[in-house]
Amino acid sequence: MVLKRSYQTLLLFTSVLLFVMSFLIPLNQASAEVINRERYQIDWAYSPQYGKDVRTELLKNASGQIAYCLVYGLKSPNGEDLPEAGKADDVSYRVLMNGYPQKTPESLGVSNWQEAHYATQLALWNALGQISVDELQFKNAAVEKAAKNIIHAANQSQDTQDVWMSVIPTDKQEAQLNGEYFETTTYNVQTNAKKGTFHVEMTNAPQGTRIVTEQGEVKETFQLGEKFRIQVPKSSKSSELSLKIVSNLTNIHAIVYKGTSTIQDATVLLERSTEQVSTDLQVFWKANGALKVMKVDESKKPLPGAVFEIANSNQQGMGTITADKNGIAEMGNLELGTYTVKEVKAPIGYVLDATPKPFEVKTGEVAVVEMKNVQIKGNIEIKKVSDTGKILPGVEFTVFTPEGKAVTKVTTNQEGIAKVHSLPFGKYYFQETKGLEGYLLNQTKYPFEVKEHNQTLTFEVKNDQVKGNVQLVKVDEDGKTKLEGAVCILADEKGKKISEHKTDKNGLIKIDNIPFGKYQFIEKTSPAGYVLVKDPIPFSITENGKTIELVAKNTKIKGSIEITKVDVADGNNKLPGAEFTIYNEQGQEVVKGKTNEQGIAKFEKLPAGKYTYKETFAPEGYLINEETFSFEIKTDGEIIKHVVADQKKEVPPTPETPQPEQPEQPQPEQLKPQPEKPQTPQVIEKPVPTPEKPQHIVKQPQPMKEQPKKVESHLPTTGGKAENPYWKWIGVTFVVLGSILAVYAVRKRKNQKV
Known part of the structure; x- marks a missing residue:
């Protein structure tokens, strides 16, 4: 009874609360709902609290929507027209949202709608504090589990009926x-x-x-x-x-329908x-427009760095913009209207274009203005001259970038001028890359910079002429003796005289700084005692600073002397066997030789100079000529002819005929005539003095040496008479007979001794 009285008190309080809330919470409409019931067999849970099985009935409104009882223990509505009394609390709302029919029986873990409905009703009474599910004694485990799951889900939910x-x-x-x-x-x-x-x-x-x-x-x-x-x-x-x-x-709201003192309240989930x-x-x-300036060169290449000034139609400045690396400069938030853009700073290397360009700004549109710049280009003019100021055409120059990349080549014209036009802005250098023959290649790098448009830079570049040296050494035939005093003319290739020079004591002529070209030495005066060289000695100066070394040989002037030996009494009587010795100017013996059978002694290839000679051995039967004779060799190939006469000796008594007693000492060999082979003049190897080295003469090479002609073997005739050939034969006969007699006498004596 106490429990029943407490339940009635709670029910009364809930009813009063719902009644008050019905006035405080306005609903779209106040209405009544007919609630009907349907019974089904229920014996799945026993309540120790109430001492009986907990039963319920299926409630539905006129639309067939399921309703649930809010007050346990009162009768269920059955056809009564219950007024709408507002919304249930969110606790009840959450139970209903997690129970049947919002959840299917399968999702609740039961086998039919009855079990699902029963589990939902138990969970709702549990939320209202009217029944404790935990204290119930379940006869259907699935229903128990479903009821507890609904309670758990409702407790975890944050759902509310309030709409936000x-x-x-x-x-x-x-x-x-x-x-x-x-x-x-x-x-x-x-x-x-x-x-x-x-x-x-x-x-x-x-x-x-x-x-x-x-x-x-x-x-x-x-x-x-x-x-x-x-x-x-x-x-x-x-x-x-x-x-x-x-x-x-x-x-979806949990709508409450108000029951009576005997009929319990009901709740239905309805849309509101x-x-x-x-x-x-x-x-x-912002209804503004924008400006986009595209800065390009003549070939449409983007140019960074240009600065532009923007002004409106009242010439009021709107600010400046700068072209980026893509050549684009932009300005936004420009009000509608007409503007001008003007370049105030050109890109590096380009000509400033200060002409204002108009443009119109439209809402939401970008006005595009393309502005071109002309690249700064300049010129260079190179004048090419020699170190003496002579204009040099045909010289090639190459213009390079600072990195050494060739830009262009140009060649000087007849005026010695080379011009390069329209070089783009920047730094360069030029260098001579092909010189002119006879001039040194100028390898200097000439830097320059093109900074101003159409400016012409001028340069004068000089070339040093190729100059060389020449050294001429005059030597004799053996190449060892240096010849002083030779006078040589330096002439060009056409023979035009340039200068005249003389060899020094070392036989040397040295000329420095001779300009490039072809030249020749022409011997004007030969060294003393030497033959003048008539052929020019050519040479060329082609390399700067190089010394051309020339060696020119001079042949000694050589002449001959022929000495004819005659009888002083008879000039036609030529005397063989006379020996003559040649001496140089210093009195040194040079050569000696004998007259041949024609009475001639020849001395050939005598170097130029003054000589003396004298007879050093007279022909047999003649007195030696003690006189010293002089001669001089002046001209090459010269032949000097001298005639020297000898006087006969007095004739001694005729010798007795040898006695037969002395045949063992016959001298037949002495009676024989001299051999036919003439004596060769012997050259004494003492040097003939020369102006350079008077004490030395070089012996002539063997192939050039000539043998003197044979000297006559017969004895000269004395007394100035010509020899009689009959007397020769008579003498020979006597000699032969004497020899025979002598041999006979010797043999006879030997026989007698025996």
């Missing part, structure tokens, strides 16, 4: 130009409503402003879950608008709609 709505984003948005409209970002309406619609209300929106879906479809009413954007026509001036979201949201209005949201846009 929010709009994202909430901050002020800038509409960006997109095509023909300024367009906002996407707006999203968020809510816990199960379904609903909304529309957008705007304030200060320009004409033509529209609301579109994400796909760009224009709409006025949107379903929950749809996103939208605001689009403002780009022709609109810069401004802003406000908007708000008005929604009609539908959610409410209107929600968001706070005002702000949108702004």
Whole structure:
């Protein structure tokens, strides 16, 4: 009885509370609902508290929606028209949302709707504190488990019957130009409503402003879950608008129907709609245009670094912009109107173009202005001259970059001028790459810089002429003796005299700094005692500083002397066997020789100079001529002829005929005539003095040596008479007879001794 009385008190308090809330919580409409019941067999749980099985019935409203009892122990409605009494609390709401029929029997783990319904009713009474599920004695484990699962899910849930709505984003948005409209970002309406619609209300929106879906479809009413954007026509001036979201949201509520003192209250999950209005949201846009300047050269190559000044139609400066590495300079947020852009700083290496260029700014558009610059180009002029100022045509120059890359080549004209036109701005150097014959290649690098447009830089470049040296050494035939005193003319290749020079004591002529070209030495005066060289000695100067070494040989002047030995009494009587010795100017013996059978002694190839000779051995029967004779060899090949006469000796008595007693000492050999082979003059190897080395003479090479002719073997006739050939034969006969007699006498004597 005490428990029953407590239950009645709680029920009374709940009823009063629901009655008061019905006045405080406004509903869209106040209505009544007919609740009917259906019974089914239930014996699945026993309540020790109440001492009986816990039973319930299936309640439905007129629409067939399932209702649940809110007060345990009272009768279930059965056809009564119960008034709507507001909403149940969120605890009951969460139980119903996690029970049957929101969840299927299968999802609740039971086999049929009856078990699902029974488990949901037990969970609801448990939430209201009218029955403790934990104290019940279950006869159906599946029902027990389902009831406890519903209770657990409800306790974990944060769901509420209150409907809320929010709009994202909430901050002020800038509409960006997109095509023909300024367009906002996407707006999203968020809510816990199960379904609903909304529309957008705007304030200060320009004409033509529209609301579109994400796909760009224009709409006025949107379903929950749809996103939208605001689009403002780009022709609109810069401004802003406000908007708000008005929604009609539908959610499930646990609606309570009020019973009587004997009929319990019931609750049904029903959809109810409410209107929600968001706070005002702000949108702004800037109806400006922009400028894009494209800086290029004549070939459309982008040029960085140019600076531009922007001015409006009132010549008011709007600022400056600089071209980037791509040659682009930009300025945004320009109001509609006409402007000018002017270059105030040109790109490096280009001519400034200060002409203002007009352009028009339109809403949302970029005015593009292309501005060209002409590259700074300059010229160079190179004048090529020799070190003496002579104009040099045909010299090649090459212009290089500082890195050594060839840019162009140019050659000097007949005036010695080389011109290079239209060299682009920058640093360069030029260098001679092909010189002129006879001149040194000038390897100097001449740097220059093109900085001003159309400026011509002038240069004068000099070339040093190739100059060399020549050294001429005069030697004799053996190449050892240096010849002093030779006079040589230095002439050009055509024989034109340039200068005259004489060999020194070393036989040397040395001339320095002779310009490039072909030359020749012409011997004007030979060294003393030598033959003049008639053939020119050519040479060429082709390398700078090089010394040409020439050796020129002179042949000694050589002559001959022929000495004819005659009888002083008879000049026609030539005397063989006379010996003559030649002496040089210093009295040194040079050579000696004898007259041949014609009475002639020849001395050939005597070097030029003064000589003496004298007879050093007289022919047999003649007195030696003690006189010293002089002669001089002056001309090459000269032959000097002298005649020297000898006087006969007095004739001694005729010798007795040898006695036969002395045949052992016959001298037949002495009576024989002299051999036919003439004596060869012997050259004494003492040097003939020369002006350089008077004490030395070089012996002539063997192939040049000539043998003197044979000297006559017969004895000269004395007394100035010609020899009689009959007397020869008579004498020979006597000698032979004498010899025979002597031999006979000797043999006879030997025979007598025997």
